[in-house]
Amino acid sequence: MDNFSTLLEQQIPRLRRYAAALHRSNKSRADDLVQDTLVRAIAKQHLWKPGTNLPGWLSTLMHHQHVNDVRRSMSREGPTYPVEAFYNTLASVNDTSASLQLRDLDRAMAELPIERRETIQLVALQGMSYQAVAELYGVPIGTVRSRIARGRLMLRQMMDTGDKTPPTRHDRADQGDTLAA
Numbered sequence: 001m002d003n004f005s006t007l008l009e010q011q012i013p014r015l016r017r018y019a020a021a022l023h024r025s026n027k028s029r030a031d032d033l034v035q036d037t038l039v040r041a042i043a044k045q046h047l048w049k050p051g052t053n054l055p056g057w058l059s060t061l062m063h064h065q066h067v068n069d070v071r072r073s074m075s076r077e078g079p080t081y082p083v084e085a086f087y088n089t090l091a092s093v094n095d096t097s098a099s100l101q102l103r104d105l106d107r108a109m110a111e112l113p114i115e116r117r118e119t120i121q122l123v124a125l126q127g128m129s130y131q132a133v134a135e136l137y138g139v140p141i142g143t144v145r146s147r148i149a150r151g152r153l154m155l156r157q158m159m160d161t162g163d164k165t166p167p168t169r170h171d172r173a174d175q176g177d178t179l180a181a
Contacts, residue, residue: 008038011058014126018059021121022066024110033069039060056132059122063136108158116151121142126147 015037019030040061041048045096048057108119122128122136123144130148 003050004048007054008041008045008058011055012038015056015058016063017125018062019027019066022118024106033062033066036065036069042064049125051136052134055126056061056128058125059128063118073175089136104159105155108155109157112151113152116147116154118149119147123148 012034015034017093019033019037020027023030023033037058041058044061048054109120112120119133119137122133123130128136130141130144134144137144
């Protein structure tokens with residue numbers, strides 16, 4: 001097995017976590033996204049430079065693949081799964097209050113604007129640095145910090161009030177707070 005294949009194989013658990021975060025309760029779609037990303041990475045391996053950030057490069061490939069899949073899906077058939085499917089993803093927990101808090105957090109995360117949700121997921125779940133996320137999206141690091149701060153604020157407000165809809169003053173993302181597709 002060559003060096004690229006070995007390094008790629010080591011990144012599969014990270015890709016699975018990111019795909020699961022993007023597709024939430026749809027394990028089949030998450031698995032398809034990982035597979036599509038791996039196929040794309042192998043086809044484009046000549047573009048990756050050894051010694052550079054492979055996890056960041058793969059996350060970029062996955063992000064773009066996901067955006068393309070969503071656009072294709074929406075243009076063809078509209079949303080293909082009920083919103084309730086997003087909320088049935090939590091493992092059962094003996095502590096009812098902890099389980100309810102996790103469910104509420106999961107729902108609140110689903111209500112965040114996608115730019116903020118994905119940025120929080122990349123930093124919190126993937127452990128990516130702010131700089132790596134900024135490079136992934138092609139935005140200034142200040143935009144990443146803003147997305148994290150605003151996303152956390154929205155989550156706190158939704159969790160504190162019990163209201164699962166984002167506060168109205170933050171409903172619309174600023175012009176500088178949009179994803180580079």
